[in-house]
Amino acid sequence: ETWQQPVQLTRGRIPAIAVHPRDKCTLFVALENKLLKTEDCSRTFSVVYLDTRQDKLTSAVVVDHTDPRVVWIANSGGDVLRSGDGGVSWSLSRSLGNPVLRLVMNSADRRLVYAATKSAGIFRTGDGGANWRDMSERYRTFPGSMEFSDLAVGVAQPQVLVFASRFGL
DSSP states (O other), rough: OOOOOGGGGSSSSOOEEOOSOOOOOOOEETTTTTTEEEEESSOOOOEEESSOTTTTOEEEEOOSSSOOOOOEEEEEEEEEESSSSTTTOOOEEEESSSSSSEEEEEOOOTOOEEESSSSSSSESSSTSOOOOOEOGGTTTTTTTTTTTTEEEESSSTOOOOOEEEOOOO
């Protein structure tokens, strides 16, 4: 019924947000080349990640539903980064060479993380980021299938992955 805009977020495009699974007042917000974090229901925000390359925009974020200290982000340069301490420090998991538009975590197995790129397909890690596999070989032949629109993982059936592209679902 009512909406409020946080004072610190009045300008700029926000392509992604993630909510802590057990604390609704802790949010991560992708904004420009940064990742912001609030722990007080959006009253104040702090920068927990800053890419010094101004042209690499933070584009995706997901918080581990079983261990919220684990946070994943991705950027328009194709980099996928992981933090194991709630955003205090970051390490590069993989550079996919194409803008990453969405990160999705499997609801039953937190080691399964999917990265959907703008035009190079979907990539998956099954070991928490140590190794990544290109999943597009199975759908690449469908016209328009490499043009990403959206990605979702089933909750009741976590083995189901739904990919929307210019081709369709």
